[in-house]
Amino acid sequence: MRAFAELYAAFDRSTATSAKLAALRRWLAAADSGDAAWGVHLLAGARLSRVLAPAQLKRLAAESAGLPDWLVDECHAHVGDLAETVALLAVAANPDPDHAPAAGLADWVRRIVRLRTVDEHQRAAIVRGWIEALGPSERFVLLKLLTGALRVGVSRGLVVRAIAEHAGLPPARVAERLAGDWSPSAAAFDALVAPDETAAADTARPVPFCLASGLDQPVEALGERDAWLAEWKWDGIRAQIVRGTAGAWLWSRGDEALDGRFPEIEQAARAMPPGVVLDGELLAWRGDGPLPFARLQRRVNRRRPGATLLAECPVRFLAYDLLREHDRDLRAQPLRDRRARLERLLADAPPAIGLSPILAAEDWAGLRALRETARAHGVEGLMLKRLDSSYRPGRRRGDWWKWKLDPLTVDAVLVYAQAGRGRRAGLHTDYTFALWDRDALLPVAKAYSGLDDAEIVRLDRWIRAHTVERFGPVRRVEPVQVFELAFEGVQRSSRHRSGIAVRFPRILRWRHDKPAAEADRLETLRAIAGGG
Numbered sequence: 130m131r132a133f134a135e136l137y138a139a140f141d142r143s144t145a146t147s148a149k150l151a152a153l154r155r156w157l158a159a160a161d162s163g164d165a166a167w168g169v170h171l172l173a174g175a176r177l178s179r180v181l182a183p184a185q186l187k188r189l190a191a192e193s194a195g196l197p198d199w200l201v202d203e204c205h206a207h208v209g210d211l212a213e214t215v216a217l218l219a220v221a222a223n224p225d226p227d228h229a230p231a232a233g234l235a236d237w238v239r240r241i242v243r244l245r246t247v248d249e250h251q252r253a254a255i256v257r258g259w260i261e262a263l264g265p266s267e268r269f270v271l272l273k274l275l276t277g278a279l280r281v282g283v284s285r286g287l288v289v290r291a292i293a294e295h296a297g298l299p300p301a302r303v304a305e306r307l308a309g310d311w312s313p314s315a316a317a318f319d320a321l322v323a324p325d326e327t328a329a330a331d332t333a334r335p336v337p338f339c340l341a342s343g344l345d346q347p348v349e350a351l352g353e354r355d356a357w358l359a360e361w362k363w364d365g366i367r368a369q370i371v372r373g374t375a376g377a378w379l380w381s382r383g384d385e386a387l388d389g390r391f392p393e394i395e396q397a398a399r400a401m402p403p404g405v406v407l408d409g410e411l412l413a414w415r416g417d418g419p420l421p422f423a424r425l426q427r428r429v430n431r432r433r434p435g436a437t438l439l440a441e442c443p444v445r446f447l448a449y450d451l452l453r454e455h456d457r458d459l460r461a462q463p464l465r466d467r468r469a470r471l472e473r474l475l476a477d478a479p480p481a482i483g484l485s486p487i488l489a490a491e492d493w494a495g496l497r498a499l500r501e502t503a504r505a506h507g508v509e510g511l512m513l514k515r516l517d518s519s520y521r522p523g524r525r526r527g528d529w530w531k532w533k534l535d536p537l538t539v540d541a542v543l544v545y546a547q548a549g550r551g552r553r554a555g556l557h558t559d560y561t562f563a564l565w566d567r568d569a570l571l572p573v574a575k576a577y578s579g580l581d582d583a584e585i586v587r588l589d590r591w592i593r594a595h596t597v598e599r600f601g602p603v604r605r606v607e608p609v610q611v612f613e614l615a616f617e618g619v620q621r622s623s624r625h626r627s628g629i630a631v632r633f634p635r636i637l638r639w640r641h642d643k644p645a646a647e648a649d650r651l652e653t654l655r656a657i658a659g660g661g
Contacts, residue, residue: 132156133168133234134266140282149283153291163235166318171274172281172288173307174383179277180244181256183211186276189257190215206548206602207555212272219260219268235315241274286523296322301337304522309334310386335369335380336406336452336460337522341512341529348493348532351513358464358516359488359496360449361508362531364422364618365412366429370398370446370482372405379411379446387411389432393439394446397481404456405474407448408520409485414445419507421620422632448475449485449512452520460520467520503534509617510534536615537657539649540640542570543610546592547603549577556585557592557604560636562614566627566651570608573627573654574616579636588639611640611648619658629654 139152153172157165191201196218208214232240240259244252256275260268273279289307293300306321351357367382377398379387388395391411413424424442428434434442451471452460459467468487475484488511490496496511503510510533518528541562549558559577563570580588591610598605615637622630629651 130232130234130237130263130267130270132159133164134270136168137270137281138266146287150287150291150294153283153288154295157291157295161233161235162315162318164233166313166315166321167234167238169288169292169307169318169321170311170313171279172283173285175313176277176279177238177241177274178245179275180241180252181272181275183276185249185253186211186215186272189253189260190218193257193261194218202601212269212276212278215260215272216265216269237271237274244275292322298322298325301522304337307384308337309380309384311384333371333373333375333378335371335378335384338367338369338382338408339450339520339522339529340524341514341531342524342526344513344530344532348497348513351530354490354492354496356516358468358514359490359499360485360512360514361488361503361506362510362512362533363410363412363447363485364419364507364509365410365425365447368409368411368446369452370394370401370405370407370409370448372398372401372403372407374403377401387429390428390434391444391446392434393481394444397446397479400479401474401482402455404453405451406453407446407471407482408450408452409446409448411444411446413442415443421507422618423620423622423630445480446482447485448482450520463517463519464514465516500532500534536617537619538613538615538637539564539653540611540643540647541573541614542608542645542648543606543612544570544572544608545603545605556589558585558589560612562612562634563608564627564649564651564654571627571651573625573629573651574614574631574634576612576614576634576636579615580639584639609645611643611645613637613640619654621655621658627651627654629658 133156136152136156140149143149143152156168160168187198187201187205190196191198194201196204201214201218204218205211205214208217244255247255259271263271270279289300289304292298292307293303296303302325303321311317311321368387369380371378371380377395379391379394379398381387394411411425413420413422413428420442425444427438428442428444431438448471450464451467451474452458454470454474459470472484475482478484488496488499490499500511510531513530513532515528521528541564543560544563545561546557547559549556558580559575561572562574562576563572565571588610592604592606595607595609596604597607613636614631614634616631616634618632620630620632621628624630631654
């Protein structure tokens, strides 16, 4: 655990990719296979289920440090992160934590898992013994694991690169071995770093996704129009259908198996020949077009949807790439060839699996005109893919581009603020914004990004000086600051007091030039949402 805690601290100290990569390679070289397996699992984005609630953690901190509850709450509000607060407050029973009994990451994970089998009182006593026996850095990581809140400042791609360099393997091979439901164990890690050998693909697992970059140049700079395939940028869940010899599986881009959640797609996939992998988009769909993304969200968290939900939220998988056929890997072939094979394969496919249509336009001006109609089609813009491109894992600039619509915007008033987490703990970086509804301001969105560091510090000072009321960590502020917010979509929602939900809100700019009375009104968003 000590080595993993030091790695975690090294990530926190640096923003340089090269430094993080070097630290990760050093850790991999020194870790045994069991610890390395769990480290890779956690670094790649997995989390342990929470076994300790925040209230229990605060109680432990108060008991260990001999502090009243209110003072622990004040410390938490100042630090911003509960695990860090407790790690700093807890009194070490061992005066020399460096000589505390050593245990590896894998052993600590086993201890945490066993903790679920004991009652709450016994669990609290065990955890208190743990945190008092460890130094602050190990204590912090342990508490993050116990609360299911461990987040690491490295990308999955960086983890893959470090493993590849450690093992002397191509990054694509490591990414493929990690794809899907990779289960951490010493044996799994040994297989992950084993010498590269040509072997049959695991017919139940997806392949690493090829990702697009946002178009940041005039579309004409891409060259000849006829060198590119254009299609809609669908607003759904990126997914792969894997038709193996023993069945069919549906995987999200986050390597999550969606088994049972979309039975109509799995049933349709079983009608295809074995040895097929399709890349595409999972969409809520009725008739000839997509439904709002919120409909699809209702299905994602239901592992066994009932007949009513299936009828209310029908879905469809639109395929736009063929990655395997007859167990033959097609990813190195040009997109034009993969697309031709895909069209033949889906010629007689069940209705639940369709083909993402190619958009016909002779020149870039024609495509630009089509892009302007995207919202009317329920999509986010266009995708542009070079016809001679191979299918490569990760985000490789130049082959695939997202040409999205400009976001929708409103001018909203800041009404609430809360301190952030991590490196911005102690600064107010979580904001709630409101629009006018008659003569009152009604909250419509929360946003956490869009301001630079100098603006955050300046706004934090203003928030502290203009707080009207406090509700625990949340401050209500004078409603005078106006910000332009961007978002991708808006729809009606019975879950929100405003009756409106916006998608992906973020701050575009601080409107120093605009008084709060001139901020936008709620009917603006209601009109955009319509009756959807």
